[in-house]
Amino acid sequence: MVQLSVTVDDEHAIEEVAAALRARGMEVAQVLDGIGVITGSAPDEVRADLAGVEGVASVDEQLTHQLPPPDAPVQ
Secondary structure: OEEEEEEEOOOOOHHHHHHHHHHOOOEEEEEEOOOOEEEEEEOHHHHHHHHOOOOEEEEEEOOOOOOOOOOOOOO
16 A cells, blocks of 8 residues: 545545545545645555546655654764
8 A cells, every 4th residue: 555645636526536536446534625635545556547537636655754763873
């Protein structure tokens, strides 16, 4: 499973796009109506299918960062 951010275009209802994404295998975590973004996770193999949903402007993998523990040596 990869963490994804899906940007929805202005011409489509975000809730309808979220329902279509769920139907194609995405686990929707948040629907951020104010900024037109849906976050969640999906298997990597369905990522291309998600991009084909009507109303989807882009599908991007969420980048994560992890800091080392406080007692880790300086690199």
